[in-house]
Amino acid sequence: DAGITQSPRHKVTETGTPVTLRCHQTENHRYMYWYRQDPGHGLRLIHYSYGVKDTDKGEVSDGYSVSRSKTEDFLLTLESATSSQTSVYFCATGAGASYNEQFFGPGTRLTVL
């Protein structure tokens, strides 16, 4: 499996505060993705990146922004956290062709009070 780490692994924050989640990979994979997982919804794509400084929106991007200044790091920012953003966030990477399999990180559990 690709070396993917996410930080922090758990976070509790208050409504209205900014939050940044970090995904770090050691495999030099081109593609990186942020998903969120909520009960009854499976995993839903928030944003993805197809190269350094190349990002695009997924299906649930409202309230989130991303940045990728280096191949190995993909940051997800909640500018002003809301309770509806309480979720488990997974980062994934993909190598080679865009349709190849994705490798997932361990997840970050975020609670917004």
Added chain:
Amino acid sequence: DAKTTQPTSMDCAEGRAANLPCNHSTISGNEYVYWYRQIHSQGPQYIIHGLKNNETNEMASLIITEDRKSSTLILPHATLRDTAVYYCIVRDRDTGTASKLTFGTGTRLQVTL
């Protein structure tokens, strides 16, 4: 991407084969069938994928019907560690800059003694 339909849950005795069905009746000619699984609290894990021929790897076998409207993931000798949610995903290979996975709610497989 085509929609998939999977049973909500299944049980399997340890040591027996687990056969997980998936319907994808609207699949198009350029779409592949992917299977991932998610063990409790972990990130999803890639299992196998195929287009129209049956595929086998060290984890599982994938049987796709001739009309490609359904498929079956086979775990030949299920163990307790195979207890997980299994996702069947249909995915277009030609999606330009990035190929996104669309997760449904999957099948919860419970392997029992």
